[in-house]
Amino acid sequence: MINTGDQDDLFRLIADYLDEDMECVAIGGTAMMFHGYKATTKDIDLVLKNSKDRRIFTSAIEKLGYSQKSLKQLYEEKKLKSRNKPLIYSRGEERFDLFVGDVFGFGIEFDKFVQRHDYMGKKELTIFTAPKELLILLKSATNREKDYEDIETIVKTEKNIDWNGIVNEAIKKRKKSRWILIDLEENLQKLKKTTLIRKEIFDRIYKSEKQFSSEK
Numbered sequence: 001m002i003n004t005g006d007q008d009d010l011f012r013l014i015a016d017y018l019d020e021d022m023e024c025v026a027i028g029g030t031a032m033m034f035h036g037y038k039a040t041t042k043d044i045d046l047v048l049k050n051s052k053d054r055r056i057f058t059s060a061i062e063k064l065g066y067s068q069k070s071l072k073q074l075y076e077e078k079k080l081k082s083r084n085k086p087l088i089y090s091r092g093e094e095r096f097d098l099f100v101g102d103v104f105g106f107g108i109e110f111d112k113f114v115q116r117h118d119y120m121g122k123k124e125l126t127i128f129t130a131p132k133e134l135l136i137l138l139k140s141a142t143n144r145e146k147d148y149e150d151i152e153t154i155v156k157t158e159k160n161i162d163w164n165g166i167v168n169e170a171i172k173k174r175k176k177s178r179w180i181l182i183d184l185e186e187n188l189q190k191l192k193k194t195t196l197i198r199k200e201i202f203d204r205i206y207k208s209e210k211q212f213s214s215e216k
Contacts, residue, residue: 001040002094004033008119015121017060022053023126025108027138028097029150034117034129037153045086045142046127047099047108054100058089066091076143078179079104097142105177106141132158133166140170140183151187155195163201171208181209 002010007030028045032038048054058068066089071080074088074097082104089096102108113128130138132154139147155161170180185205188197 001042002044003040007033007041007044011117011119011125011127012121013064014057014060015119015123015125017063018121018123018125019056019059020053021124021126022048022056023110023128024048024053024057025110025113025128025130027099027103027108027130027135028142030127031129031135032150032153034115034127035132035135035154037150037157042093043095043097043146045097045099047101047103049101049110051100054087054098057098058087061089061096064091066094066096069095074144079143102176103138103141104179106138106173106180107176133162134169136161136187137166137169137180137184140187141177141180143179143183143187148187148190152191152194155191163197164204167201167204167208170205174208174212181205181212185209 025047026034026045027047029038029041029043030045033041046057048057069088069090071085071088075085079085084100084102084105086097086099089098110128113130115129115131117127117129119125119127136151136154139151166184170184174181185202188201188205191197
């Protein structure tokens with residue numbers, strides 16, 4: 001497991017091994033830690049801008065002892081069929097999930113992120129952090145074993161969640177991220193046990209998914 005201090009030290013170390021400056025977006029445990037939702041993580045989920053940046057990043061972490069691993073048993077079968085799957089690198093219990101441009105079809109718009117963390121080494125590594133609503137939606141997109149627990153943690157910590165904004169973004173991304181509305185609905189159904197999710201939120205999801213399905 002990596003704590004906040006370890007994570008900062010790791011990113012500074014990676015910056016020392018990069019061949020070029022680069023920017024990426026934190027979407028998983030790293031983002032949770034940047035927001036203060038959790039104190040440790042073993043999954044560092046990042047979205048790189050392009051394949052070249054990912055090659056440079058993986059080259060850097062390989063020099064630190066990380067090696068590529070299989071995706072199996074980490075993601076649902078339907079996600080493994082996605083065209084743009086992450087590369088998995090691990091060292092001991094620590095793991096990087098490295099996406100390029102999108103998360104299972106859910107496009108990441110780099111120019112919309114504000115919160116950033118800069119790590120200076122031989123090169124500069126800039127990590128933008130997904131806001132809480134987008135983080136909930138992206139954790140629905142990855143939908144791994146611990147992702148729902150993280151969604152629950154965010155909802156318990158934050159009193160004001162823009163559920164309509166989350167659904168708006170899911171509808172916007174649905175064409176390329178085929179499962180996003182279905183996975184979001186599944187997680188919201190679980191949240192209903194402890195959180196008030198208005199019926200209109202579910203109605204919008206059902207209506208939109210029905211429209212997309214009828215367009216096939």
